[in-house]
Amino acid sequence: MTEVYVVGVDMIKFGRFPDRTVPSLGAEAALMALDDCGLTIQDMQALYCGNLGQASAMVGQRVLQEIGQTGIPVVNCANACATGATAFREGYMAIRAGQYDTVLAVGVEQMGKGLLGGGGGASGIPTEGLLGSGTMPSVFAHVGMEHSRKYGTTFEQFAKVSVKNHHHSTLNPKAMYQIETPLQEVMGAEMISYPNTKLMCSVNVDGSAAAVLMSEKKVKEKGLMSRAVRVRAAAMTSDPYTPRNLVMPDFNAVTRLAAKEAYEQAGVGPEDINLVELHDCFATAEIVHYENLGLCADGEAGRLIDSGETALGGRIPVNVSGGLLSKGHPLGATGIANIYEITTHLRGEAGARQVKGARLGLTHVVGMGSACAIHVLEKVN
Amino acid sequence: MPEAETKTAAKPLPVVPFLKIPESGEPYLEGHKCGHCGEVFLGQRMVCAACGTRGQMQPVRLSNKGKLYNFTVVHRNFPGVPVPFISAIVDLEGGGCLKGNLVDMVPNAEAIKFDMPVNVVFRDAGRKDREGNSYLSYFFTPAN
Numbered sequence: 244m245t246e247v248y249v250v251g252v253d254m255i256k257f258g259r260f261p262d263r264t265v266p267s268l269g270a271e272a273a274l275m276a277l278d279d280c281g282l283t284i285q286d287m288q289a290l291y292c293g294n295l296g297q298a299s300a301m302v303g304q305r306v307l308q309e310i311g312q313t314g315i316p317v318v319n320c321a322n323a324c325a326t327g328a329t330a331f332r333e334g335y336m337a338i339r340a341g342q343y344d345t346v347l348a349v350g351v352e353q354m355g356k357g358l359l360g361g362g363g364g365a366s367g368i369p370t371e372g373l374l375g376s377g378t379m380p381s382v383f384a385h386v387g388m389e390h391s392r393k394y395g396t397t398f399e400q401f402a403k404v405s406v407k408n409h410h411h412s413t414l415n416p417k418a419m420y421q422i423e424t425p426l427q428e429v430m431g432a433e434m435i436s437y438p439n440t441k442l443m444c445s446v447n448v449d450g451s452a453a454a455v456l457m458s459e460k461k462v463k464e465k466g467l468m469s470r471a472v473r474v475r476a477a478a479m480t481s482d483p484y485t486p487r488n489l490v491m492p493d494f495n496a497v498t499r500l501a502a503k504e505a506y507e508q509a510g511v512g513p514e515d516i517n518l519v520e521l522h523d524c525f526a527t528a529e530i531v532h533y534e535n536l537g538l539c540a541d542g543e544a545g546r547l548i549d550s551g552e553t554a555l556g557g558r559i560p561v562n563v564s565g566g567l568l569s570k571g572h573p574l575g576a577t578g579i580a581n582i583y584e585i586t587t588h589l590r591g592e593a594g595a596r597q598v599k600g601a602r603l604g605l606t607h608v609v610g611m612g613s614a615c616a617i618h619v620l621e622k623v624n
Numbered sequence: 625m626p627e628a629e630t631k632t633a634a635k636p637l638p639v640v641p642f643l644k645i646p647e648s649g650e651p652y653l654e655g656h657k658c659g660h661c662g663e664v665f666l667g668q669r670m671v672c673a674a675c676g677t678r679g680q681m682q683p684v685r686l687s688n689k690g691k692l693y694n695f696t697v698v699h700r701n702f703p704g705v706p707v708p709f710i711s712a713i714v715d716l717e718g719g720g721c722l723k724g725n726l727v728d729m730v731p732n733a734e735a736i737k738f739d740m741p742v743n744v745v746f747r748d749a750g751r752k753d754r755e756g757n758s759y760l761s762y763f764f765t766p767a768n
């Protein structure tokens with residue numbers, strides 16, 4: 244099977260663009276990714292498009308209507324917050340299988356403000372706030388509280404995740420926000436679902452990101468190896484059965500299963516990884532994923548955030564882009580935006596937030612329902 | 625739609641299908657237990673999600689006693705939902721796990737203890753559907 248490379252990748256600056264359309268946002272990132280490797284839409288043999296909000300509305304085809312209707316196959320993907328990563332992985336798999344040598348993956352989302360999740364029951368009345376809470380901040384509050392229950396993790400430790408990621412985003416011009424948020428400000432912000440305050444919830448934004456994937460033979464033929472990044476692992480899982488999983492979604496087991504597979508595919512361990520973009524949809528989530536991805540031993544995540552080892556300049560920088568907490572979380576675009584961030588560091592092009600000497604990076608997303616996707620990317624030169 | 629179908633039910637309806645309201649006797653929660661691996665689920669199902677065994681799910685009456693596994697205090701919610709409230713996840717004695725509101729105690733995260741014993745109680749949901757039907761819901765209360 245051929246090795247697969249990312250040769251072109253980019254994302255738009257995340258923000259709020261109510262006057263734009265979903266296809267136009269997707270088209271913008273697609274053109275940026277093509278320009279990044281000097282290719283055209285005529286070079287693309289297939290398009291894998293990730294979007295949630297218009298999942299039944301042929302977003303991929305409408306992107307092509309904006310940038311060139313070449314008649315290539317389009318696969319539209321929806322997989323909760325793993326949507327963009329799923330589209331990317333489908334493209335990877337098609338090249339790996341030898342079906343194509345050059346494909347385009349696009350992730351795009353246009354979102355409103357406000358709470359996500361909650362609501363529905365089988366009966367005729369809404370059950371949110373009656374049978375507990377199913378809003379995203381509450382679901383991930385429960386995730387954090389389970390960690391507190393096991394290991395005594397504190398409100399302050401969860402809050403430190405937000406301080407760190409907001410700080411990182413001040414170095415990322417493509418992040419939604421570039422604002423420092425000191426610990427007192429994070430902890431003193433409006434409480435949404437304990438222990439997640441407003442500043443510990445990811446930002447709903449509009450955004451898009453795109454990547455061009457290519458087989459090894461084609462990369463050499465096109466002379467694109469100098470800025471290419473090798474995909475060393477592309478792992479995806481659904482939630483294995485665990486007790487309580489159907490009542491309280493278990494984001495740990497699904498991530499651990501994907502991490503195990505990703506490290507096996509790549510033939511590396513967590514100690515070999517130089518930087519990580521993980522799914523910090525809420526501050527509580529980042530803490531549990533430190534352990535799920537093996538960045539520290541079980542029960543050590545609170546100590547890890549306290550130590551500063553996951554900050555830029557530390558042992559294993561996490562979410563130097565600003566993460567979902569501050570860069571923003573346009574659901575369908577997030578997975579490919581993570582690929583952009585890691586690729587940019589492996590190319591040594593990340594400017595003020597560059598992780599020095601980065602050779603191996605890991606991206607992780609997890610969508611409720613559940614789907615986890617992990618990619619390991621490697622610097623070639 | 626025939627008029628008969630839009631009439632308000634004489635008795636409260638169950639908030640979820642696994643809340644059973646017998647003609648006589650107390651309401652209760654019904655689970656389904658796998659005859660092969662023993663896992664207990666809320667609601668009816670054909671196949672066990674834990675082990676994949678078919679055709680061995682048997683209804684079981686769930687206990688009204690349990691322990692608080694997990695909670696959060698919800699301070700912000702959708703318009704019209706009264707806050708703050710405690711969203712709780714409870715492990716029932718003898719199997720079964722469910723999420724609900726923990727009531728009859730102050731919604732203060734510092735005062736709530738993991739593993740505290742709770743009871744399952746049945747009360748009016750305090751919400752009606754568009755046809756004006758009342759609903760019976762389940763809640764958790766501190767056991768002592």
Ligand SMILES: [Zn+2]
Nearest residue numbers: 658661672675
């Ligand atoms: Zn079973």
